């Protein structure tokens with residue numbers, strides 16, 4: 001029996017070696033052809049196109065199909081193709097959703113996929129969708145608990161790198177991205193890092209939103225938040241999504257963030273009645289006027305290794321509290337981010353890495 005098959009497969013540079021292995025196997029083993037078939041889908045990502053024709057292969061008979069390969073090969077419905085990325089260990093399942101303005105999976109399915117034991121494992125699922133109002137793309141994200149936030153700083157850097165792979169773009173590139181927080185503009189740098197114009201911070205208490213009363217105009221700056229009978233100094237900032245930033249307790253010493261029991265204290269901030277939309281919370285230690293260290297408890301995701309919107313929010317808080325300059329390095333558990341809150345345009349700029357980890361297909 002002659003099999004004619006053509007597969008157009010594009011792969012991320014990091015994955016090229018793996019694909020080379022696949023393609024080598026393809027010409028040396030007929031059963032590998034069937035394994036390859038699992039990946040031989042319309043789904044394409046990456047920058048190097050590999051065109052494979054199996055028409056000239058020796059006859060491959062149906063008897064050679066192993067039951068397992070056959071099962072996998074047949075699956076198309078109920079399968080989600082994805083690429084896993086991370087930004088400083090804040091990890092996401094990226095989905096090519098450019099053909100539709102409806103996410104390919106539900107919030108419940110996203111929560112299942114994010115489970116680190118029963119799913120792929122991630123802090124969230126991000127969908128690359130068609131742009132609106134003249135923007136290049138729309139980014140939507142579901143947290144690992146299935147809730148939908150407005151924005152994600154580390155996620156948008158991953159998004160930019162994902163788009164560059166999908167569109168086969170090399171070198172410096174910027175995109176206009178519509179998000180729940182408005183227009184966000186990431187730019188891939190020559191060194192592969194991504195610099196993002198994160199827009200302007202929102203400080204008006206009711207827009208953050210927080211029920212705490214504004215004490216510096218309409219903003220909450222070093223306001224008092226009582227958590228389990230203990231008073232904390234907090235500054236509330238929205239980067240499109242809500243953040244509560246604290247440098248320590250009222251009248252207490254500056255925080256040593258390594259000493260915190262984050263899983264115990266984090267949820268008490270997240271679900272505090274003063275935050276009607278829940279909140280992300282950044283616990284911050286000042287190392288110098290241009291160097292901060294933070295740990296984060298994220299709304300809908302818990303303790304994560306990094307939070308880009310959080311790093312931006314805490315530099316705004318640090319400046320408003322007179323603790324630092326407008327340009328800082330922020331050390332997060334997963335590594336550093338460079339943040340600048342520019343006086344000229346009131347915009348915040350975040351620079352950091354985003355890396356692909358693996359690609360795959362998940363059964364839904």
Ligand SMILES: N[C@@H](CCC[C@H](N)C(=O)O)C(=O)O
Pocket residue numbers: 090143148149150151152153154155241242280298299300301304306307308309310
């Ligand atoms: N990790 C993200 C923030 C993701 C959204 C957040 N959990 C929320 O619900 O607001 C970042 O890097 O900004």
